[in-house]
Amino acid sequence: MQDVSMQVETVPVTERAYRVVKERLLSGELVGGSMTSEGEISAQLGISRTPVREAFLRLEAEGLLRLFPKRGALVVPVSAVEADDVLEARLLVETHAGRTATELPPAAHRRLVELLSELLAAQEGAVLDGDLAGYAALDARFHQEIVEAGGNEVLRRFSVGLRERQQRMIAHSVRWDASRVTVFVQGHRALLDAIEQRDPAAFERLIGEHLDDARAGL
Template sequence: MSKLRSASEQVYLEVKERILSATLPGGELISEGEIASEMGTSRTPVREAFLRLEAEGWMRLFPKRGALVVPVADGETEHVLAARLLLEADAARVVARGPEHVRVDLVRGLRANLDAQRAAAADGDVAEFSGLDADFHGLIVRAGGNPLLVTFYIGLRERQRRMTARSLNRDPRQLQSIIDDHVHLADLVEAGDAGAFAVADDIHMRRVHGLPAPTAVGTEGGAR
């Protein structure tokens, strides 16, 4: 039983990573037999993994037909980005008004993350880069010091990763432009300019995910 559980866990992690990295795009139909053959296992652990992914909303199972990778829903990108902007802009304000050592530590972490982003971009590793991108923004939220908001943000991370990987697979040239945007955001955090950070973060996220530019800009909260 433990071996079966381990095989199921391995299949679950592998297939979920393919979904989050957009290697398995939304709308793709895959079969238990296909994955079982690839991973050298029986269909039973694959079935268990698929059921788990369906429960989490990543797949929809169709008996005797296979498993459909659930596409990003209409409006989901806009909703995720709006939630992220609220959390990140709020954290940037808290950091700007807080102790200097918090801002210094955050900027150090952002710069280290940027070095890792450059390495992933040089290798063309979209899966790694999309994770680092999510971590970059997550560092800012964590620095705000509100554990409830951090927990909420963690819940958005997987959706964020998938959307970023999807955008990068469509246009790999965005790797460098995302890094450039992140450098600018880190500079604004270092300068303590929370208002400019909110505006720049909104523009950055919209550009990456192909959404229209904001129509109105506030001084502290970004686009509305």
């Protein structure tokens, strides 16, 4: 009975450690190329090292950390190859998604435009507050909502897989050059206008330019 009780208590603590560290990685709080450690994280969270070690192993399997015995964990930087691969995949997915979004039935089209407008306003608020991590999450969601509006479940799942990489790349970009945020927000407004005007050709051109801006900031 004692072993079962310990297991029940350990699982949520491990999951908590995993989620906290992963969020710090995706938000850019843990910068690529920097080192962290089980002791550092366990002290911050007020837990033992064991659940942190298990969380680190999961994150290493996801390619976000590289573990070095007795030295700690290296935050794996976003490589140029990974960035190019993600942006190329996004261009293919989001070009199709944008075209589909411009062709939605009136009610669905109106809901999407309203949602994207709300997200854009939230992005502008995050910029004013200097909340770059919050902005990065809102940026990723803006693009994800366009993909999900198309109703293609295969593309939706594929895009979710790209979303975390996208968020990490954006966080990296704006952390090193906060002025990039203004360029990205302007790009989102232009994409929203193209969807609202039901102009697929404009959206295709603008998403290419937007992703080129993202590449230039990496």
